[in-house]
Amino acid sequence: MDQLRETLKVHHLRTTTCREDVLSTFINRKNALSHGDLEGELGENYDRVTIYRTLKTFLEKGIIHKVLDDEGLRYALCSHSCSEEKHQHDHIHFKCSSCGETNCLENLHIPAVQLPEGYHPEHFNLLIQGVCPKCN
Protein backbone atom coordinates (compact mmCIF):
# COMPACT_ATOMS: atom_id res chain seq x y z
CA MET A 1 0.00 0.00 0.00
CA ASP A 2 2.83 2.30 0.89
CA GLN A 3 4.40 1.17 -2.31
CA LEU A 4 1.60 2.86 -4.22
CA ARG A 5 1.98 6.15 -2.38
CA GLU A 6 5.69 5.99 -2.95
CA THR A 7 5.24 5.53 -6.70
CA LEU A 8 2.85 8.45 -6.91
CA LYS A 9 5.17 10.63 -4.88
CA VAL A 10 8.13 9.85 -7.13
CA HIS A 11 6.13 11.16 -10.05
CA HIS A 12 5.00 14.27 -8.19
CA LEU A 13 1.39 13.26 -7.92
CA ARG A 14 -0.92 13.71 -4.98
CA THR A 15 -2.09 10.50 -3.43
CA THR A 16 -5.79 9.99 -3.90
CA THR A 17 -7.79 6.83 -3.52
CA CYS A 18 -8.64 6.80 -7.21
CA ARG A 19 -5.02 6.89 -8.25
CA GLU A 20 -4.09 4.26 -5.72
CA ASP A 21 -6.87 2.00 -6.92
CA VAL A 22 -6.08 2.45 -10.60
CA LEU A 23 -2.40 1.83 -9.96
CA SER A 24 -3.03 -1.26 -7.90
CA THR A 25 -5.38 -2.60 -10.56
CA PHE A 26 -2.58 -2.35 -13.08
CA ILE A 27 -0.25 -4.13 -10.67
CA ASN A 28 -2.66 -6.92 -9.79
CA ARG A 29 -3.97 -7.72 -13.23
CA LYS A 30 -0.73 -8.02 -15.12
CA ASN A 31 -2.07 -7.42 -18.61
CA ALA A 32 -2.77 -4.26 -20.57
CA LEU A 33 -6.03 -2.57 -19.60
CA SER A 34 -8.47 -0.40 -21.47
CA HIS A 35 -10.46 2.38 -19.92
CA GLY A 36 -13.44 0.06 -20.10
CA ASP A 37 -11.65 -2.58 -18.06
CA LEU A 38 -10.91 -0.08 -15.34
CA GLU A 39 -14.41 1.29 -15.40
CA GLY A 40 -15.71 -2.24 -14.98
CA GLU A 41 -13.51 -2.74 -11.96
CA LEU A 42 -13.73 0.68 -10.34
CA GLY A 43 -16.69 2.32 -12.02
CA GLU A 44 -18.90 2.15 -8.96
CA ASN A 45 -16.42 4.10 -6.91
CA TYR A 46 -15.26 6.70 -9.38
CA ASP A 47 -16.62 8.73 -12.24
CA ARG A 48 -15.64 7.73 -15.79
CA VAL A 49 -14.12 11.13 -16.33
CA THR A 50 -11.90 10.76 -13.30
CA ILE A 51 -10.60 7.45 -14.62
CA TYR A 52 -9.91 9.02 -18.01
CA ARG A 53 -8.01 11.82 -16.35
CA THR A 54 -6.09 9.44 -14.14
CA LEU A 55 -4.98 7.50 -17.20
CA LYS A 56 -3.96 10.68 -18.96
CA THR A 57 -1.97 11.82 -15.95
CA PHE A 58 -0.24 8.46 -15.56
CA LEU A 59 0.63 8.56 -19.25
CA GLU A 60 2.18 11.99 -19.03
CA LYS A 61 4.14 11.15 -15.91
CA GLY A 62 5.57 7.96 -17.35
CA ILE A 63 3.77 5.48 -15.12
CA ILE A 64 1.95 3.74 -17.95
CA HIS A 65 2.35 3.57 -21.72
CA LYS A 66 -0.02 3.13 -24.63
CA VAL A 67 -0.50 -0.25 -26.21
CA LEU A 68 -1.86 -0.23 -29.74
CA ASP A 69 -4.55 -2.73 -30.45
CA ASP A 70 -6.72 -3.43 -33.46
CA GLU A 71 -9.82 -2.83 -31.41
CA GLY A 72 -8.88 0.15 -29.31
CA LEU A 73 -6.26 1.65 -27.08
CA ARG A 74 -4.96 -0.07 -23.98
CA TYR A 75 -2.47 0.87 -21.33
CA ALA A 76 0.20 -1.03 -19.44
CA LEU A 77 2.63 -0.26 -16.66
CA CYS A 78 6.03 1.03 -17.60
CA SER A 79 8.44 -1.50 -16.22
CA HIS A 80 11.51 0.57 -15.66
CA SER A 81 11.53 4.05 -14.38
CA CYS A 82 10.05 6.10 -17.15
CA SER A 83 9.55 9.75 -16.36
CA GLU A 84 7.85 12.80 -17.73
CA GLU A 85 10.91 13.54 -19.82
CA LYS A 86 11.95 10.09 -20.93
CA HIS A 87 9.31 7.64 -22.02
CA GLN A 88 11.02 4.96 -24.04
CA HIS A 89 9.72 1.52 -24.90
CA ASP A 90 11.02 -1.02 -27.30
CA HIS A 91 9.44 -4.24 -26.15
CA ILE A 92 6.90 -6.37 -27.95
CA HIS A 93 3.19 -6.61 -27.20
CA PHE A 94 1.31 -9.85 -27.67
CA LYS A 95 -2.44 -10.07 -28.00
CA CYS A 96 -4.12 -13.44 -27.64
CA SER A 97 -6.93 -14.00 -30.10
CA SER A 98 -8.43 -16.59 -27.80
CA CYS A 99 -8.60 -15.00 -24.33
CA GLY A 100 -8.28 -11.46 -25.64
CA GLU A 101 -5.55 -10.45 -23.22
CA THR A 102 -2.76 -8.18 -24.33
CA ASN A 103 0.55 -8.42 -22.56
CA CYS A 104 3.96 -6.81 -22.61
CA LEU A 105 6.82 -9.13 -23.43
CA GLU A 106 9.32 -7.08 -21.51
CA ASN A 107 12.26 -9.27 -22.36
CA LEU A 108 11.72 -9.21 -26.08
CA HIS A 109 13.04 -6.16 -27.85
CA ILE A 110 11.84 -5.02 -31.22
CA PRO A 111 14.52 -5.97 -33.74
CA ALA A 112 16.35 -3.15 -35.49
CA VAL A 113 15.02 -2.14 -38.89
CA GLN A 114 17.01 -0.57 -41.66
CA LEU A 115 14.84 2.25 -42.96
CA PRO A 116 15.39 3.97 -46.31
CA GLU A 117 17.31 7.23 -46.53
CA GLY A 118 15.54 10.18 -44.95
CA TYR A 119 13.45 8.41 -42.33
CA HIS A 120 14.12 9.34 -38.73
CA PRO A 121 12.46 6.83 -36.43
CA GLU A 122 11.59 7.81 -32.88
CA HIS A 123 9.12 5.31 -31.48
CA PHE A 124 8.41 1.68 -32.26
CA ASN A 125 5.27 -0.30 -31.64
CA LEU A 126 5.07 -3.97 -32.49
CA LEU A 127 1.89 -5.92 -31.83
CA ILE A 128 1.87 -9.65 -32.45
CA GLN A 129 -1.48 -11.37 -32.48
CA GLY A 130 -1.89 -15.09 -32.01
CA VAL A 131 -2.46 -17.67 -29.29
CA CYS A 132 -0.77 -17.31 -25.92
CA PRO A 133 0.67 -20.14 -23.80
CA LYS A 134 -2.31 -20.15 -21.44
CA CYS A 135 -4.77 -20.78 -24.26
CA ASN A 136 -2.64 -23.26 -26.08
Place this chain on the structure above:
Amino acid sequence: MDQLRETLKVHHLRTTTCREDVLSTFINRKNALSHGDLEGELGENYDRVTIYRTLKTFLEKGIIHKVLDDEGLRYALCSHSCSEEKHQHDHIHFKCSSCGETNCLENLHIPAVQLPEGYHPEHFNLLIQGVCPKCN
Protein backbone atom coordinates in the same frame (compact mmCIF):
# COMPACT_ATOMS: atom_id res chain seq x y z
CA MET B 1 -11.72 4.35 -64.62
CA ASP B 2 -12.33 0.91 -66.01
CA GLN B 3 -9.52 -0.16 -63.74
CA LEU B 4 -11.75 0.57 -60.76
CA ARG B 5 -14.66 -1.43 -62.09
CA GLU B 6 -12.30 -4.26 -62.84
CA THR B 7 -10.96 -4.30 -59.30
CA LEU B 8 -14.45 -4.35 -57.85
CA LYS B 9 -15.50 -7.11 -60.18
CA VAL B 10 -12.54 -9.27 -59.24
CA HIS B 11 -13.67 -9.09 -55.63
CA HIS B 12 -17.30 -9.84 -56.51
CA LEU B 13 -18.62 -6.41 -55.68
CA ARG B 14 -21.22 -4.43 -57.56
CA THR B 15 -19.92 -1.25 -59.05
CA THR B 16 -21.42 1.79 -57.44
CA THR B 17 -20.22 5.35 -57.61
CA CYS B 18 -19.44 5.38 -53.91
CA ARG B 19 -17.19 2.36 -54.15
CA GLU B 20 -15.49 3.77 -57.22
CA ASP B 21 -14.88 7.08 -55.50
CA VAL B 22 -13.58 5.55 -52.29
CA LEU B 23 -11.30 3.25 -54.23
CA SER B 24 -9.95 6.02 -56.41
CA THR B 25 -9.34 8.17 -53.34
CA PHE B 26 -7.16 5.45 -51.91
CA ILE B 27 -5.31 5.20 -55.20
CA ASN B 28 -4.78 8.94 -55.64
CA ARG B 29 -3.77 9.84 -52.11
CA LYS B 30 -1.12 7.22 -51.50
CA ASN B 31 -1.17 7.25 -47.72
CA ALA B 32 -3.34 5.47 -45.19
CA LEU B 33 -6.75 7.08 -44.74
CA SER B 34 -9.16 7.25 -41.85
CA HIS B 35 -12.89 7.30 -42.20
CA GLY B 36 -12.71 10.99 -41.38
CA ASP B 37 -10.36 11.62 -44.27
CA LEU B 38 -12.76 9.98 -46.67
CA GLU B 39 -15.72 11.79 -45.22
CA GLY B 40 -13.88 15.04 -45.72
CA GLU B 41 -13.27 14.21 -49.34
CA LEU B 42 -16.54 12.51 -50.24
CA GLY B 43 -18.88 13.48 -47.42
CA GLU B 44 -20.97 15.79 -49.54
CA ASN B 45 -21.76 13.04 -51.98
CA TYR B 46 -22.31 10.11 -49.67
CA ASP B 47 -23.66 9.41 -46.24
CA ARG B 48 -21.18 8.66 -43.47
CA VAL B 49 -22.79 5.28 -42.93
CA THR B 50 -22.29 4.33 -46.55
CA ILE B 51 -18.61 5.18 -46.29
CA TYR B 52 -18.31 3.08 -43.14
CA ARG B 53 -19.98 0.18 -44.90
CA THR B 54 -17.80 0.59 -47.96
CA LEU B 55 -14.69 0.40 -45.78
CA LYS B 56 -15.99 -2.66 -44.01
CA THR B 57 -16.76 -4.36 -47.30
CA PHE B 58 -13.36 -3.51 -48.75
CA LEU B 59 -11.73 -4.89 -45.60
CA GLU B 60 -13.59 -8.18 -45.82
CA LYS B 61 -12.88 -8.58 -49.51
CA GLY B 62 -9.18 -7.94 -49.12
CA ILE B 63 -8.99 -4.63 -50.97
CA ILE B 64 -7.73 -2.65 -47.98
CA HIS B 65 -6.16 -3.50 -44.63
CA LYS B 66 -6.20 -1.93 -41.19
CA VAL B 67 -3.33 0.26 -40.07
CA LEU B 68 -2.94 0.64 -36.32
CA ASP B 69 -2.30 4.11 -35.12
CA ASP B 70 -2.01 5.65 -31.69
CA GLU B 71 -4.82 8.03 -32.45
CA GLY B 72 -7.29 5.86 -34.29
CA LEU B 73 -7.73 3.36 -37.06
CA ARG B 74 -6.66 3.94 -40.62
CA TYR B 75 -6.87 1.92 -43.79
CA ALA B 76 -4.55 1.40 -46.73
CA LEU B 77 -4.71 -0.45 -50.02
CA CYS B 78 -3.50 -4.00 -50.09
CA SER B 79 -0.67 -4.02 -52.58
CA HIS B 80 -0.76 -7.57 -53.80
CA SER B 81 -3.84 -9.52 -54.46
CA CYS B 82 -5.33 -10.14 -51.09
CA SER B 83 -8.66 -11.91 -51.11
CA GLU B 84 -11.50 -12.77 -48.80
CA GLU B 85 -9.67 -15.93 -47.78
CA LYS B 86 -6.10 -14.74 -47.62
CA HIS B 87 -5.34 -11.39 -46.08
CA GLN B 88 -1.68 -11.38 -45.17
CA HIS B 89 0.52 -8.39 -44.47
CA ASP B 90 3.97 -8.24 -43.05
CA HIS B 91 5.21 -4.83 -44.08
CA ILE B 92 6.03 -1.89 -41.87
CA HIS B 93 3.92 1.23 -41.35
CA PHE B 94 5.51 4.60 -40.80
CA LYS B 95 3.74 7.54 -39.24
CA CYS B 96 5.26 10.99 -39.53
CA SER B 97 4.95 13.04 -36.38
CA SER B 98 5.34 16.20 -38.42
CA CYS B 99 2.90 15.95 -41.32
CA GLY B 100 0.79 13.26 -39.67
CA GLU B 101 0.74 11.00 -42.68
CA THR B 102 0.90 7.26 -42.26
CA ASN B 103 2.33 5.18 -45.07
CA CYS B 104 2.99 1.57 -45.92
CA LEU B 105 6.62 0.70 -46.47
CA GLU B 106 5.80 -2.16 -48.78
CA ASN B 107 9.38 -3.19 -49.31
CA LEU B 108 10.26 -3.47 -45.65
CA HIS B 109 9.23 -6.68 -43.98
CA ILE B 110 8.79 -7.04 -40.27
CA PRO B 111 11.85 -8.89 -38.95
CA ALA B 112 11.33 -12.35 -37.51
CA VAL B 113 11.02 -12.56 -33.74
CA GLN B 114 11.87 -15.53 -31.58
CA LEU B 115 8.97 -15.85 -29.17
CA PRO B 116 9.13 -17.88 -25.96
CA GLU B 117 7.75 -21.42 -25.82
CA GLY B 118 4.00 -21.66 -26.16
CA TYR B 119 3.32 -18.53 -28.19
CA HIS B 120 1.73 -19.06 -31.61
CA PRO B 121 1.95 -15.86 -33.63
CA GLU B 122 -0.48 -15.25 -36.46
CA HIS B 123 -0.41 -11.56 -37.37
CA PHE B 124 2.19 -8.88 -37.04
CA ASN B 125 1.80 -5.14 -36.91
CA LEU B 126 4.72 -2.78 -36.65
CA LEU B 127 4.22 0.96 -36.51
CA ILE B 128 7.25 3.20 -36.51
CA GLN B 129 6.74 6.84 -35.61
CA GLY B 130 9.20 9.55 -36.50
CA VAL B 131 9.97 12.07 -39.22
CA CYS B 132 9.51 11.14 -42.86
CA PRO B 133 11.77 12.19 -45.75
CA LYS B 134 9.35 14.88 -46.93
CA CYS B 135 9.40 16.65 -43.57
CA ASN B 136 13.07 16.25 -43.02
Place this chain on the structure above:
DNA sequence: TCGGACTTGCAACGGGGTTGCAGAATATTT
Protein backbone atom coordinates in the same frame (compact mmCIF):
# COMPACT_ATOMS: atom_id res chain seq x y z
C1' DT C 1 -37.12 -5.17 -69.19
C1' DC C 2 -38.34 -7.59 -65.26
C1' DG C 3 -37.44 -9.36 -60.64
C1' DG C 4 -34.53 -10.68 -57.00
C1' DA C 5 -30.51 -9.38 -54.68
C1' DC C 6 -27.76 -5.99 -53.12
C1' DT C 7 -26.76 -1.04 -51.75
C1' DT C 8 -27.88 3.41 -49.98
C1' DG C 9 -29.79 7.08 -46.91
C1' DC C 10 -32.03 8.24 -42.87
C1' DA C 11 -32.88 7.98 -38.07
C1' DA C 12 -31.45 6.43 -34.00
C1' DC C 13 -28.43 4.52 -30.73
C1' DG C 14 -24.29 3.24 -27.61
C1' DG C 15 -19.65 3.92 -26.51
C1' DG C 16 -15.25 6.51 -26.38
C1' DG C 17 -13.14 10.50 -25.05
C1' DT C 18 -12.95 15.64 -23.85
C1' DT C 19 -14.04 20.18 -21.62
C1' DG C 20 -15.82 23.73 -18.14
C1' DC C 21 -17.00 24.59 -13.85
C1' DA C 22 -18.10 24.37 -8.95
C1' DG C 23 -17.20 21.92 -4.90
C1' DA C 24 -14.14 18.72 -2.36
C1' DA C 25 -9.76 16.92 -1.03
C1' DT C 26 -4.75 17.40 -0.51
C1' DA C 27 -0.37 19.56 0.61
C1' DT C 28 1.97 23.49 2.51
C1' DT C 29 2.78 27.21 5.36
C1' DT C 30 2.43 29.48 9.58
Place this chain on the structure above:
DNA sequence: AAATATTCTGCAACCCCGTTGCAAGTCCGA
Protein backbone atom coordinates in the same frame (compact mmCIF):
# COMPACT_ATOMS: atom_id res chain seq x y z
C1' DA D 1 -3.79 22.81 14.35
C1' DA D 2 -5.77 26.14 11.09
C1' DA D 3 -5.60 28.73 6.98
C1' DT D 4 -4.28 28.94 2.34
C1' DA D 5 -3.06 27.78 -2.23
C1' DT D 6 -3.10 24.12 -5.24
C1' DT D 7 -4.81 20.18 -7.19
C1' DC D 8 -8.41 16.63 -7.94
C1' DT D 9 -13.15 14.98 -8.46
C1' DG D 10 -17.98 14.72 -10.00
C1' DC D 11 -21.46 16.39 -12.81
C1' DA D 12 -23.34 18.02 -17.02
C1' DA D 13 -22.77 18.59 -21.50
C1' DC D 14 -20.77 17.86 -25.76
C1' DC D 15 -18.59 15.87 -30.12
C1' DC D 16 -16.73 11.98 -32.75
C1' DC D 17 -16.61 7.04 -33.94
C1' DG D 18 -18.89 3.15 -35.42
C1' DT D 19 -23.12 0.19 -35.73
C1' DT D 20 -28.00 -1.35 -36.64
C1' DG D 21 -32.89 -1.51 -38.64
C1' DC D 22 -35.65 -0.31 -42.06
C1' DA D 23 -37.61 1.57 -46.29
C1' DA D 24 -36.47 3.21 -50.75
C1' DG D 25 -33.42 2.97 -54.51
C1' DT D 26 -30.02 0.75 -57.65
C1' DC D 27 -27.65 -2.95 -60.01
C1' DC D 28 -27.26 -7.01 -62.82
C1' DG D 29 -28.47 -11.41 -64.72
C1' DA D 30 -32.14 -13.99 -66.82
